[in-house]
Amino acid sequence: MSVLRPQPRPGVLEIEAYVPGKSKAAGAAKVFKLSSNETPLGPSPRAVAAYKAVAADLQNYPDGSASELRAAIGRAFGLDPDRIVCGAGSDDLLNLLARAYLADGDEAIHTTHGFLVYPIATLGAGARPVAAPETDYTANVDAILAAVGKKTKVVFLANPNNPTGTYISFDEVKRLHRNLPAHVLLVLDAAYAEYVRGNDYESGIELVATNENVVMTRTFSKIHGLAALRLGWMFGPAHVVDAVNRIRGPFNVNAPAIAAGVAAIEDLDHQERAREHNTRWLGWLNQEIGQLGLKVTPSAANFLLIHFPQAKGRTAKEADAFLTARGLILRRLGPYKLPNTLRMSVGTEEANRLVVAALKEFLGPWAQ
Numbered sequence: 001m002s003v004l005r006p007q008p009r010p011g012v013l014e015i016e017a018y019v020p021g022k023s024k025a026a027g028a029a030k031v032f033k034l035s036s037n038e039t040p041l042g043p044s045p046r047a048v049a050a051y052k053a054v055a056a057d058l059q060n061y062p063d064g065s066a067s068e069l070r071a072a073i074g075r076a077f078g079l080d081p082d083r084i085v086c087g088a089g090s091d092d093l094l095n096l097l098a099r100a101y102l103a104d105g106d107e108a109i110h111t112t113h114g115f116l117v118y119p120i121a122t123l124g125a126g127a128r129p130v131a132a133p134e135t136d137y138t139a140n141v142d143a144i145l146a147a148v149g150k151k152t153k154v155v156f157l158a159n160p161n162n163p164t165g166t167y168i169s170f171d172e173v174k175r176l177h178r179n180l181p182a183h184v185l186l187v188l189d190a191a192y193a194e195y196v197r198g199n200d201y202e203s204g205i206e207l208v209a210t211n212e213n214v215v216m217t218r219t220f221s222k223i224h225g226l227a228a229l230r231l232g233w234m235f236g237p238a239h240v241v242d243a244v245n246r247i248r249g250p251f252n253v254n255a256p257a258i259a260a261g262v263a264a265i266e267d268l269d270h271q272e273r274a275r276e277h278n279t280r281w282l283g284w285l286n287q288e289i290g291q292l293g294l295k296v297t298p299s300a301a302n303f304l305l306i307h308f309p310q311a312k313g314r315t316a317k318e319a320d321a322f323l324t325a326r327g328l329i330l331r332r333l334g335p336y337k338l339p340n341t342l343r344m345s346v347g348t349e350e351a352n353r354l355v356v357a358a359l360k361e362f363l364g365p366w367a368q
């Protein structure tokens with residue numbers, strides 16, 4: 001390679017660019033996109049109205065500190081708005097945290113099948129991603145702790161994790177934190193917190209509130225149904241908030257997103273409907289797909305990880321082609337090192353029933 005042209009920093013060209021879920025199915029009359037964990041209920045009508053109302057003022061820069069939105073989030077969760085930073089999706093915040101806390105040669109830990117944004121953000125910051133093995137597709141605190149070394153600066157943990165759907169209990173998160181060196185930043189990504197029903201779960205608020213080295217990130221892309229707007233937030237110690245505020249884009253969150261976010265966070269009925277829908281259909285899908293003889297990893301989020309047999313004609317790749325031809329788009333997980341699985345977002349009743357029927361047809365005599 002010629003040195004007589006600009007070179008990106010070390011690590012950048014090692015990044016496998018993130019591949020979003022497919023949204024097209026050639027030839028299918030109707031398409032059900034179940035590949036990106038979007039909510040089947042859509043956003044709150046109040047959020048849509050608030051978004052539209054901003055259309056008359058697009059010439060104005062947004063409030064760079066997103067004060068109204070931080071205040072609304074603060075009220076909803078009982079948090080100090082000064083300890084909140086908003087971002088263009090939680091992706092923005094995860095990248096800002098990597099940029100603020102990682103330097104060349106540092107290490108950041110994620111779990112084997114952890115969210116792909118972590119190694120991407122880590123490599124983009126010039127640091128090395130280190131994968132800690134999981135147990136039964138679930139984060140293993142001992143394995144994460146064993147991966148911590150002198151160069152470790154950040155631990156990224158999605159809880160629940162995407163694409164596995166599994167989570168670890170608050171006791172386990174606390175044990176992880178307790179055994180981390182004080183200078184290591186623990187990033188708890190709670191993108192799916194609203195869906196979790198287990199009473200041993202906590203999203204991270206309590207740990208952030210009482211420690212100097214824990215941050216929690218949240219998103220408006222999942223239960224709030226605002227993925228298109230790119231909106232997320234983090235709650236952190238004052239010194240981390242200060243560091244992220246110094247490097248973030250001065251207007252990283254746009255005005256329609258701020259307006260829609262305020263309305264969404266205040267629409268508790270809509271959130272509850274989305275949560276109820278998910279609980280009902282997650283359970284149903286788990287049972288129905290399990291009864292076909294396929295292994296399903298127990299999920300606490302709004303999607304399921306379905307394992308396919310290695311048998312020719314019954315593999316995940318072939319299932320994907322079969323489903324896609326019928327307009328049912330699930331997510332293949334090769335980049336997540338899960339080539340024999342498909343991830344399915346919980347959809348509308350219609351979509352869920354169609355997937356189960358199609359899987360049954362696909363498996364044929366193989367199904368139990």
Ligand SMILES: *Cc1c(COP(=O)(O)O)cnc(C)c1O
Nearest residue numbers: 089090091115162191219221232
């Ligand atoms: C979907 C998801 C997010 C949300 O990302 P946004 O940038 O806010 O849309 C964050 N973390 C995980 C693990 C996710 O699956």
